[in-house]
Amino acid sequence: MASLGRSIDELMQALRCLPGVGPKSAQRMTFHLLDKQRDGAQRLLDALAQALDKVQPCQRCQILSEQTLCERCSDPQRRQDQLCIVEMPSDVIAIEQATHYQGQFFVLSGHLSPLDGIGPEALGIPKLLTWLDSGQLEEVILATNPTVEGEATAHYISELVRARQIKVTRLAHGIPLGGELEYVDSGTLSHAFSGRESI
Numbered sequence: 001m002a003s004l005g006r007s008i009d010e011l012m013q014a015l016r017c018l019p020g021v022g023p024k025s026a027q028r029m030t031f032h033l034l035d036k037q038r039d040g041a042q043r044l045l046d047a048l049a050q051a052l053d054k055v056q057p058c059q060r061c062q063i064l065s066e067q068t069l070c071e072r073c074s075d076p077q078r079r080q081d082q083l084c085i086v087e088m089p090s091d092v093i094a095i096e097q098a099t100h101y102q103g104q105f106f107v108l109s110g111h112l113s114p115l116d117g118i119g120p121e122a123l124g125i126p127k128l129l130t131w132l133d134s135g136q137l138e139e140v141i142l143a144t145n146p147t148v149e150g151e152a153t154a155h156y157i158s159e160l161v162r163a164r165q166i167k168v169t170r171l172a173h174g175i176p177l178g179g180e181l182e183y184v185d186s187g188t189l190s191h192a193f194s195g196r197e198s199i
Contacts, residue, residue, distance in 0.1 A: 008034070011030045012026040057107075058072075062124050079104070081136060081139065082104065083137050084141040085106045085140060087107075087153075092105050111149040112152055132164050140166055140168045154170060175189070175192050
């Protein structure tokens with residue numbers, strides 16, 4: 001591809017760090033920001049610079065926050081005996097919007113992936129162990145994604161939790177509300193069938 005200039009090429013490459021943004025999407029975004037949305041580009045630049053300056057992981061739960069301790073960790077009204085472990089900060093928002101959960105969260109910011117060099121330390125497991133050893137927790141809820149890596153991460157953490165005699169639960173996986181059995185994939189159906197409950 002012919003270059004339009006170093007600055008434009010650099011911006012297109014920088015935009016590709018975003019999830020789901022390939023070369024064509026980065027090119028469209030670049031042209032849109034520089035040609036039609038210069039004010040929007042400046043606002044984006046200012047907001048990104050401010051966020052990079054002020055936002056860091058919460059020292060306790062690792063969610064992104066402008067404070068040393070996020071609002072959830074410093075809220076005395078939240079339950080201190082329940083801890084829900086998720087992969088990404090967006091999972092916290094999804095759970096809070098869909099449920100009435102009022103316990104604590106711990107954000108791994110990923111999952112175990114030895115092939116990619118992501119081990120327990122990269123996920124903050126030593127920090128999690130300190131929390132598990134605090135004596136406050138009665139239940140740990142594993143809410144990692146139902147992928148191979150998410151299941152492996154959940155299994156690894158469940159062993160750490162069980163060793164401390166803390167109740168460990170896993171989010172149920174199965175047939176979506178409104179789904180029809182004939183259209184559900186076999187893996188989901190098998191998991192739902194083996195995890196059936198009494199009613």
